[in-house]
Amino acid sequence: MHFPSKRACCQTYAGEGEISQFPMIVLYKPKGIYRKTSSFIVRDFTCTSCRPLLVVTCFFTTLGSCIPVGYFLGIMNGPAMFIKVWCYDAIKSIYGLSLSALQLDVLWALIVAIFLVGGICGSLLAAWCCNKFGRKSTLLLSKLLLMASGCLLFLCRYSGLVSLLLLGRFIGGVAAALITTAHPMYLLELSPADRRGSVGVYTALGVAIGICVSQVIGLQQLFGNAELWHYALSFYMIFVSVSLPSYRWFAESPEWLLKHKPQDCLVARKALKDLHGSQSISVIYEEKPQLAASEPMDSKELSLLAVLRNRKFLLPLALVLTLQACQQLCGINVVMSCKELPTKVFYYSVGIFTEVGFSNDNANWMNLACGLLNCAVGALTPFLINRFPRKLLFQLGLSPIPYFIASELFEDSARPVAMSLGSFASWSCNFMVAMFFPLLENVWGSFAFLPCCAVCIYSLILSWRYLPETRPSNNENI
Incomplete structure (x- = not known):
């Protein structure tokens, strides 16, 4: 492949009777990693420093997006008893019905599970939204949904409507x-x-x-009590509100711009320069028409059916779905998640500690200690992920890698569909664990974790045998 001289240049390219008006931008560097994007190639080089804008983008997008997702997963444990009492009183005052203990437990199960149902529905829309509106715009849409959900969760107590609580949880699941x-x-x-x-x-x-954070906010000494539980449910809106103004300075994904808005090539160039720096970071130049013609599928986003029918995507898709499913079925949410009921309808955490002899207060503190340990180990992953092979790290723990492995296994055209299907598998298996683990626990007791052990062994064998090492390679080599 031929490159011009060291000096960056802009020019037009003529090929097969057509003149392209898109600039060819070359920042000289002899070696690098190529990624195809529509009629462009983005060439990445080793970055010796981390640009401030990239750090700020990672921080604020995580603050206003991922932290609320975790908050939704955990907040229902602390004020559970008080919310159930409110549900009983609200239904009695509006409909004149007195719910039995079993009916109240079923209602509570629905309140908690509807978040996962929303996650399943949202995962089916995610690929279309990412392709249609872009990655950044999809995140902005999710923030608007989170704000709407938070308003409903806050107002449900004053309105006395359980339906607002259900709707708020469902919208939050879609956003998640x-x-x-x-x-x-x-x-x-x-x-x-x-x-x-x-x-x-x-x-x-x-x-x-x-x-x-939800474990802390849900403590009865803070917001997990009869007077303030609606503040606890909507507390995550602070994170969303803090992060929202920063999005005006964040760039849309350069790859999405080059694929869907090639007229914004200069915008993509500026975004890459701001994110990666002006020296030896990226090269964007227009592909020859014959190269694009040799792989026509890369020139457009693939639909769900196109991905499912293409045999070359069969193994990577199976890996993504299996790893996402194993992440949920390995039992981590049973231990770590803090949704718990006196009747054990949903995830365990506090319930496990109380069963082995801890008081309710001590069980809550033990649950918080597990959450802190989880955060501490998670904080090490950004430093470990590029220093050790992905396969080795996945054998040690299932958490971070399934979230981004689809981006490394799939080319640009199939990536949104693969990520969406992986998210669907994750939320579906999450729902299965929430619904069926208590049944196993009632029958097998502590042996209910045996299927989780089998899932861990299966994921170990599968990833060791079939998962390719993706550090630090490109999609086509994989």
Whole structure:
């Protein structure tokens, strides 16, 4: 492949009777990693420093997107008893019905589970939103949904309507699915090649921090009580509000711009320069028409059916779906998530500690300690992910890698669909764990974790045998 001289230049390219008016931008560097994007190639080089804008983008997108997702997963534990009492009183005052203990437990199960149902529905829309509106715009849409959800959760107590609580949880689930699909893809496409692994783990890290924050806010000494539980449910709106103004300075994904808005090539160039620096970071230049013609599928986004029918995507898609499913089925949410009921309808955490002899107060503090440990280990992943092979790290823990492995296994045209399907598998298996683990626990007791052990062994064998090492390679080599 031929490159011009060291000096950056802009020119037009003529090929097969057509003149392209898009500038050819070359920042000289002899070696690098190529990624195809529509009729362009983005060439990444080793980045020796981390640009402030990239750091700020990672921080604020995680603060306003992923932390609220984790917060949703964990907040229902602390004020659970008080919310159930409110639900009983609200239904009695509006409909004149007195719910039995079983009916109240079923209603509570619906309140908690509808967030996961929203996640399943949102994951089906995520690929279309990412392709249609862009990665950044999808994240902005998710923030608007989070704000709407927070308003409903806050107002439900004053209105006395349980339906507002249900609707707020459902909308929050839709927003969470959009985030878990768009956020890792957005950060990976903004980052230089040697930083993609580090930024890819911010999704899982943000979720872990959100769970930990919800455990603190849900304490009865703070907001997890009869008077303030509606503040606890909507507290995450602070994170969203703080992060929203910063989005005006963030760039849309350069890869999405080059694919869907090639007239904004200069905008993409400026975004890459701001994110990566002006020296030896990226090369954007127009491909020859014959190269684009040799792989016509790369010139447009692939639909769900196109991805499912293409045999070359079969193994990577199976890996993505399996890793996302194993992440949920391995039992981590049973141990770490803080949704718990006296009747054990949903995830365990506090309930596990009380069963082994801890008082309720001590069980809450033990649960918080687990959340802090989860955050501490998660904080190490940005430093470890590029220093050790992905396969080795995945054998040690399932959390961060499934969130971004689809971005490394799939080319640009199939990436949104793959990320969306992975998110669908994750939320569906999350719902299965929430619904069926209590049944296993009632029958098998502590042996209910045996299927989780089997899932861990299966994921170990699968990833060791079939998962390619993606550090630090490009999609086509994989």
